[in-house]
Amino acid sequence: MKPDFISPATTMGFRQALLAHYDRAARDLPWRRDRDPYRILVSEFMLQQTRVETVVKYYDPWLERFPSLLALAEASEDEVLKAWEGLGYYRRARNLHQAARIIVESHSGSVPTDLEALRALPGVGEYTTGAVASIAFDVPTPAVDGNVRRVLARFFDEERPDPAWLRRVAREILSRDRPGDWNQALMELGATVCKPRSPRCDRCPVSRWCSAYALGTVDERPASPPRREIKKSVVTLAVFHCRGEVFLQRRPESGLLAGLWAFPEYGHEIVSSYAVHLGLSPMGKPTALPPVEHRFTHLHVRYVPTMLEVDRDERVGGVGERGRWVGLDGLEDLALPVAQRKVFESCLKHLK
DNA sequence: CTCCGGGTTT
DNA sequence: AAACCCGGAG
Numbered sequence: 001m002k003p004d005f006i007s008p009a010t011t012m013g014f015r016q017a018l019l020a021h022y023d024r025a026a027r028d029l030p031w032r033r034d035r036d037p038y039r040i041l042v043s044e045f046m047l048q049q050t051r052v053e054t055v056v057k058y059y060d061p062w063l064e065r066f067p068s069l070l071a072l073a074e075a076s077e078d079e080v081l082k083a084w085e086g087l088g089y090y091r092r093a094r095n096l097h098q099a100a101r102i103i104v105e106s107h108s109g110s111v112p113t114d115l116e117a118l119r120a121l122p123g124v125g126e127y128t129t130g131a132v133a134s135i136a137f138d139v140p141t142p143a144v145d146g147n148v149r150r151v152l153a154r155f156f157d158e159e160r161p162d163p164a165w166l167r168r169v170a171r172e173i174l175s176r177d178r179p180g181d182w183n184q185a186l187m188e189l190g191a192t193v194c195k196p197r198s199p200r201c202d203r204c205p206v207s208r209w210c211s212a213y214a215l216g217t218v219d220e221r222p223a224s225p226p227r228r229e230i231k232k233s234v235v236t237l238a239v240f241h242c243r244g245e246v247f248l249q250r251r252p253e254s255g256l257l258a259g260l261w262a263f264p265e266y267g268h269e270i271v272s273s274y275a276v277h278l279g280l281s282p283m284g285k286p287t288a289l290p291p292v293e294h295r296f297t298h299l300h301v302r303y304v305p306t307m308l309e310v311d312r313d314e315r316v317g318g319v320g321e322r323g324r325w326v327g328l329d330g331l332e333d334l335a336l337p338v339a340q341r342k343v344f345e346s347c348l349k350h351l352k
Numbered sequence: 353c354t355c356c357g358g359g360t361t362t
Numbered sequence: 363a364a365a366c367c368c369g370g371a372g
Contacts, residue, residue: 049358054369088367091361125360146358196357197371224356256366295354297366338368 006156006172010209014155015175015182021205022185027052027192030059032184037111037136038069044131045096045123049089052191058087069109072100081260081335090260090335095123113137135180142170143183147190153222154194157211161222232300237263238271239289239307239347240280245325246347247280247310248334256296262340263305264323271306278323280310289346294339305343307350 026032029052031043042062046055065083066072072080077097084093099121103111111132112118119129130143142148144166152169153161175182193200199218201207212218240247248261266274272282289305312325326334328351331344 047358048360049367051357051368051370086368088369089359091366092359095360123360127359258366295368298364299366 006169011173013209014173014206017205017209018185018189019175019178019181022181022188025192026184026188030056035136035180037132038072039063040132040136041099041111042096044128044135045092046087048092048123048128050087054087058084069100069103069111072097073104078335082333085335086338088338090257092123095121098122099124111136113139115139115141131183134183138180140174140176140179142167142174143187144170145187145190147187147194148183150196150222151186151190151194154199154212154218155206155210157215157217157221159221159223231298232302234302234304235265236267236271237303237305237343238266238274239263239305239343240275240278240310241307241328241347241351242280242283242310242312242325245327246344248324248326250322250324256299257337260337260340261324261334262337263343271308275308275310280312283309283311287350289343289350292339292342292346294342301339303339303343305347307347 029043031039033039043055043059046058046062062083065079066075075097077094080093080097081090084090087093102121103109107117112121113133115129115133118124118132119126124132127143127145130141131145133139133141134143144152148170149161149166152158152166156169158165189204189206193204201210201213201218204210204213207213210218212221238247247264249264251257251260251262253259264274264278269277271286275282285308287307289307292303292305294301294303328348331341336344
């Protein structure tokens with residue numbers, strides 16, 4: 001049903017019942033303790049592509065490290081990435097950092113209330129604009145995330161909700177009185193009741209108005225598009241160690257794990273030749289470490305690490321600007337992608 | 353183990 | 363359209 005017309009009775013019932021449910025059942029989440037725009041902004045960046053339970057573990061430490069927009073703006077990128085380590089989608093951390101700097105420089109240090117100014121910040125798209133504006137500033141504007149999309153598709157039995165349909169419907173049913181709570185209530189319903197799989201319609205406060213529930217199509221709304229094929233690849237990593245340190249390289253500024261530290265990848269040559277290529281002197285025989293499997297969105301990588309003790313001539317340098325040696329106990333201070341950390345841990349195990 | 357979910361940018 | 367990350371669910 002494409003609701004050209006949504007009956008006022010449905011709208012009113014939906015709003016009243018869902019807000020009442022939210023008042024009763026809203027989870028006590030750390031970013032709901034107040035309406036500080038900076039804190040809302042941080043939570044929304046972290047919540048992009050990431051579940052609430054994961055974000056909860058990072059949120060308070062982040063605010064302790066960067067208690068204000070200004071503190072964040074003044075931090076170095078390395079500090080920011082370190083605090084983000086493990087959350088994934090590291091571009092979000094850079095975007096948040098940049099956004100803080102822009103807000104300090106161009107908006108007098110206050111998160112802009114204006115929708116267009118918000119939308120112009122790096123890492124802030126349509127959803128985040130609506131979420132921050134409605135939650136922090138009570139602006140009556142929708143915030144359609146994946147949860148809301150699913151809830152609305154089911155409520156109106158829309159098989160393929162496109163962005164224009166979603167915008168229109170979300171705007172029409174939006175509570176004018178409590179837009180921030182309303183948007184959060186919709187998302188919360190999607191996260192806790194109207195879940196992608198095994199939805200709990202028996203516990204749903206709005207099932208009596210839900211079209212898919214009435215029609216028995218809940219499990220098919222919204223229809224999921226066919227998945228793209230996931231490519232598989234094998235990457236050989238060199239784990240050079242020397243006097244209690246290992247060698248890391250900063251990855252290129254674009255592409256996979258852009259700008260993060262990682263063990264160097266080498267191609268089809270043998271690892272000793274690669275060491276020589278970097279100006280290092282192989283000291284013993286290479287040792288194969290167990291492969292580490294890691295899944296990215298579009299890629300399934302099997303990392304095959306080979307460990308090799310080397311000597312390095314301080315006068316030569318050799319390893320280039322993008323390389324650095326890090327003590328085996330000094331990696332805690334470095335932002336390292338999860339797969340690289342796994343490689344590092346198996347290397348540690350081997351060395352002791 | 354495999355599958356799946358989720359916003360923004362380019 | 364494709365790229366980007368991790369962890370929970372089944």
